[in-house]
Amino acid sequence: MIELADAGELGFDAERLARIDGFLQERYIDTGRLPCAQILVAREGHPVHYAHFGTLREDGTPMREDALFRIASMTKPVTSIAFMQLVEQCRVALEDPVTRVFPEFADLAVYAGGGGSVPFAPGTPAPPMRFVDLLTHMSGFTYGLQNRTNIDALYREENLDFARDHLDSDAYVAKLARLPLEFAPGTGWNYSVSTDVLGIAVERLSGMRLGDYLAEHVFGPLGMTDTAFGAGDAGADRLADAYAYRPGKPPRMVDAGATSRLNRPGTFDSGGGGLVGTIADYQRFATMLANGGALDGARIVSPKTLHLMRTNHLPGGADLTQVSRSLFSESHNAGTGFGLGFAMVIDPARTLMPASEGEFYWGGAYSTAFFVDPVEDVTMVFMTQLYPSSAYPVRRQLKTLIYAALTHSNA
Numbered sequence: 001m002i003e004l005a006d007a008g009e010l011g012f013d014a015e016r017l018a019r020i021d022g023f024l025q026e027r028y029i030d031t032g033r034l035p036c037a038q039i040l041v042a043r044e045g046h047p048v049h050y051a052h053f054g055t056l057r058e059d060g061t062p063m064r065e066d067a068l069f070r071i072a073s074m075t076k077p078v079t080s081i082a083f084m085q086l087v088e089q090c091r092v093a094l095e096d097p098v099t100r101v102f103p104e105f106a107d108l109a110v111y112a113g114g115g116g117s118v119p120f121a122p123g124t125p126a127p128p129m130r131f132v133d134l135l136t137h138m139s140g141f142t143y144g145l146q147n148r149t150n151i152d153a154l155y156r157e158e159n160l161d162f163a164r165d166h167l168d169s170d171a172y173v174a175k176l177a178r179l180p181l182e183f184a185p186g187t188g189w190n191y192s193v194s195t196d197v198l199g200i201a202v203e204r205l206s207g208m209r210l211g212d213y214l215a216e217h218v219f220g221p222l223g224m225t226d227t228a229f230g231a232g233d234a235g236a237d238r239l240a241d242a243y244a245y246r247p248g249k250p251p252r253m254v255d256a257g258a259t260s261r262l263n264r265p266g267t268f269d270s271g272g273g274g275l276v277g278t279i280a281d282y283q284r285f286a287t288m289l290a291n292g293g294a295l296d297g298a299r300i301v302s303p304k305t306l307h308l309m310r311t312n313h314l315p316g317g318a319d320l321t322q323v324s325r326s327l328f329s330e331s332h333n334a335g336t337g338f339g340l341g342f343a344m345v346i347d348p349a350r351t352l353m354p355a356s357e358g359e360f361y362w363g364g365a366y367s368t369a370f371f372v373d374p375v376e377d378v379t380m381v382f383m384t385q386l387y388p389s390s391a392y393p394v395r396r397q398l399k400t401l402i403y404a405a406l407t408h409s410n411a
Contacts (some may be wrong), residue, residue, distance in 0.1 A: 115150025199271020
């Protein structure tokens with residue numbers, strides 16, 4: 001049971017927060033745009049607003065507070081935190097070449113033409129890729145779902161975006177090593193499988209499968225008892241159905257919770273998108289971030305490490321409008337920088353919405369989202385199950401509603 005603090009005592013107008021519920025119900029649930037939703041808003045680590053909507057299953061099973069959601073790319077900040085734990089132990093450094101852990105990447109080349117019916121040209125040898133390039137999505141890797149280039153098509157052919165059930169970690173790296181890079185590492189930004197590679201780095205450095213590492217070093221200490229790479233038998237009755245957007249039509253159910261492959265063990269733990277969890281668990285992760293890396297006596301990373309992660313690492317302080325080559329990412333580009341696993345607001349005015357400088361966030365392909373505002377000490381976690389996340393502007397709308405309910409600002 002999520003217990004709520006007094007919103008007024010924490011600088012929120014409770015009536016204005018209640019607008020969120022009416023908005024989601026009328027705009028998204030009643031219209032059939034979203035099958036379900038949960039939202040949790042907190043300040044100073046205390047929940048001030050929680051609500052859930054819609055149904056867990058297509059058969060009308062009611063939504064439940066402990067529902068399990070595919071958090072997709074909201075896995076990326078978790079994997080990035082895990083990697084930075086190893087950086088803190090000096091088992092690896094951000095500036096290290098990735099070949100220190102991945103000798104398979106010794107002969108990476110940059111795309112020089114070809115694809116489709118035309119043979120790929122011999123690529124230009126790539127300069128050394130560093131671990132910081134993986135964390136910042138400046139590696140030169142891509143996603144098949146970008147659907148822009150011949151390299152994206154190769155990723156789709158190899159099914160690298162969704163490798164859970166047909167590859168293991170070593171086979172994943174071997175396939176990736178044979179494909180050309182989009183660009184020389186460090187010279188551009190492209191949303192990609194970089195964090196999947198980072199998760200494999202955690203495995204090789206720790207000697208543990210990624211799911212086991214996270215359970216011992218992140219989820220266990222934080223009390224995130226319902227988050228893992230899959231729902232498993234114990235969670236099968238709580239896993240929400242997942243849907244795909246169809247223009248002008250009701251969403252189509254694409255993965256039934258009751259029969260999902262996520263109820264069975266997979267061969268690959270996707271550090272870029274494989275976790276399943278509850279809103280309460282992710283709220284604990286977000287609260288740890290808001291607290292500078294610790295929660296309830298458990299120190300996950302140091303405040304200085306977290307500050308480094310949520311600082312813009314794009315060249316020359318640029319925003320994503322200047323360096324992004326992506327057709328798709330979990331971020332709006334204007335006024336947005338990117339750090340070590342998070343996007344962050346570097347120019348609130350350019351985002352054209354209420355925000356704080358230094359606010360950091362990310363989302364997932366099924367339209368889930370979270371943000372942490374260190375200025376106002378506000379966090380939000382939003383869960384639903386509609387692919388893709390670009391279907392509706394619900395994330396921006398929710399942020400607008402939340403900040404409109406703020407009565408006491410620290411700015």
